[in-house]
Amino acid sequence: MNLRQVEAFRAVMLTGGMTAAAELLGITQPAVSRLVREFETSSGLSLFERRGNQITPTPDAVTLLAEVERSFAGLSRIADLAQAIRAQAAGSLRIAALPALASGALPRFLGRFLRDRPQVHASVLGMPSHLVVEAVAAGQAEFGYAAGPLERPGFLVDPIPSAAVVALPKGHRLESQTIIQPRDLAGERLIGIASGTLFRSRIDTALAEVDYSTLIETPLSYTACVLVAEGAGVSIVDAFSAGEFIDRGVVVRPFKPRIESGIVQLRSRQRPLTPLAQSFIEAFAAFLSDLSQTDR
Structure with missing residues (x-):
C-alpha cells in the first residue's frame, strides 16, 4: 500500500467515477483503475461494485474513506505548517541571554517580533553569561547573548558594541549635564555592579582618580537601576538595562x-x-543598535 493508491481511492470516492478522478489527479483513467485495484489488493477489501462503466462504493469503502479523510487532514496540516515555516510564520526560537537583556530589551523585542508570527514557539532563558555559553554548547538554546569579549572554539561570535551610561535618579544635580565625566562623580555614592568582571575593571580604571563611595554592590545592572530609581545612588551601567528605566x-x-x-x-x-x-538575530541587532543610540 502506498500514498498514490490512497490518493486514487479518495479521488474516486469524492468524484464518483474513474474518469473524473483521473481529471482531478491529472493522470489517465487506466492509471486510476490500476491504482484502485492495487489498493483493493493491498488492503484485502472489496471497495467498489462494478457494473459496466458504473462503480458503486461498498460499505467497507465508506468506512475506510472516513479514516482516509482524517489522514489527509493531517497531511494538509503538515503542508500548511511547512508553508508557514518557509514564510517564517511558524517554528521555534530558543534563546539564552544574560540578565541585562533577558529582563528587559529581549522580551520587549521578542513580543513585537511574534505579533505577526502566532505559530512560533519561543523560550527565553535568563542566566549568567558563562551559563549562556554552556546552554548554546549543549543545544538547550539555538543562540545566546553573553557579556563580551568571548573567544571559544566551536562558536560563531558577533560583537554588539555599546557604551556604558550613567544612571541618575530623577532630579539629581547632574541631570542638566549632557555628558558626565569622571570628575563629575566626585563625592557621589556609586552603586557598584559586576564585581570581578572586565566591565567593573573598566569602570574602576575610569574612576581611579575620583573620590567616591561604594556602599551598595550588585551583580546585575537591572538591580542597580532599581536602586538608582529609589534614590540610593548613581551607577554606571549598560545602556540596555538603563533604557528600561527611562521615565x-x-x-x-x-x-x-x-x-x-x-x-x-x-x-x-x-x-x-x-x-x-537568522531573521530574529538580524532584527534584534538592529533594535539594540537603535536602543543604544536612543539612550545616549
Missing part, C-alpha cells in the same frame, strides 16, 4: 571616556540556524 525615575546620560559594555551574540558552528532564527 521610571531614572535619567540616563552618556559617560566619557567611553567604557565598553557591549555584549556578544553566539551560536554553535555545528548547528546551522533556521531562517527564522
